[in-house]
Amino acid sequence: MIHYLDFTEDITPEQLQGxxxxxxxxxxxxxxxxxLQNSDEVVLAWDEDAGRVVGFITAITDGVLAAYIPLLEVLPAYQGQGVGSELMRRMLARLEAYYMVDLLCDxxxxxxxxxxxxxxxxxxxIRRYDRQSGRQIRSTSPG
Ligand SMILES: CC(C)(COP(=O)(O)OP(=O)(O)OC[C@H]1O[C@@H](n2cnc3c(N)ncnc32)[C@H](O)[C@@H]1OP(=O)(O)O)[C@@H](O)C(=O)NCCC(=O)NCCS
Known part of the structure; x- marks a missing residue:
């Protein structure tokens, strides 16, 4: 059974494999x-039986006019069953107040x-492939 969540509390990295x-x-x-935690909006597809996230969509916004959807993905074993469409529907509903909702796709x-x-x-x-795994977080030196 797939549930859709709009929060990330209690989600662990182990539940985000694949x-x-x-x-x-x-x-x-x-x-x-x-x-997921830093995005303004998130919807997760959660497989209750498997105890893992099987799909997700994120959005970042300026809170006034514009929203951007950087990421949507459904695990291969769960594709073609309507999960991606449901994630998209739920995210667009969360963003319905915005003038602009943009994304890039093939x-x-x-x-x-x-x-x-x-x-x-x-x-x-712009795509900086050497940073594809994420921006480095620099620790700030004291003083
Ligand atoms: C795109 C994606 C999120 C769709 O999720 P999903 O759960 O399979 O989507 P749904 O089951 O709701 O809908 C599937 C429909 O999307 C179409 N579709 C999915 N991926 C597609 C692709 N790469 N090219 C063309 N059509 C695609 C299917 O043909 C299907 O159409 P149908 O309903 O007429 O059979 C999923 O395929 C995925 O995670 N792909 C890899 C990551 C990706 O490409 N993300 C989007 C980045 S912009």
Whole structure:
């Protein structure tokens, strides 16, 4: 049975295994948890029987006009069962007050996002692959 959660309390890195499929230098489960905790909005798909997160979506916002959805992923064994669509529906509902809701995707995924009323656009990006596993947190020296 899949439940959908909009909080990350009680989630542990051990419950976040298997994500970032195909990423050469993926964030660790510990870093993944930080990403979830630091996002303005998050929805998790939780498999009650397996006791693990099987899908997630995040959003960051300015709290006024704009929201951006950086990450949506469903574990391979759970794909094609409507989990990604439910995550997307729930996130768009959480973001319904915003003027702009943006995300980037490959062309083959445009029909998936079009189902939710999204339209194609052009954009510009930077990708620093040496930082794909996450920004380094520097410890501040005393004084
Ligand atoms: C995209 C993704 C989140 C969809 O999750 P899901 O749980 O499989 O989605 P649903 O079951 O709700 O819907 C599946 C539909 O999306 C379509 N779809 C999923 N991935 C697709 C892809 N890579 N290209 C084209 N269509 C895709 C399927 O064809 C399916 O269509 P159907 O309902 O007509 O059969 C999931 O495939 C995934 O995690 N992919 C890897 C990560 C990724 O690409 N994330 C998106 C980054 S922008």
């Amino acid at each position: 994500f970032f499929q195909g990423w050469p230098n993926p964030p660790s489960p510990e870093t993944h948890l930080r990403i 062309a083959d995924l445009q029909p998936f996002y079009a189902r939710f009323g999204m339209t194609p656009a052009t954009g510009m990006i």
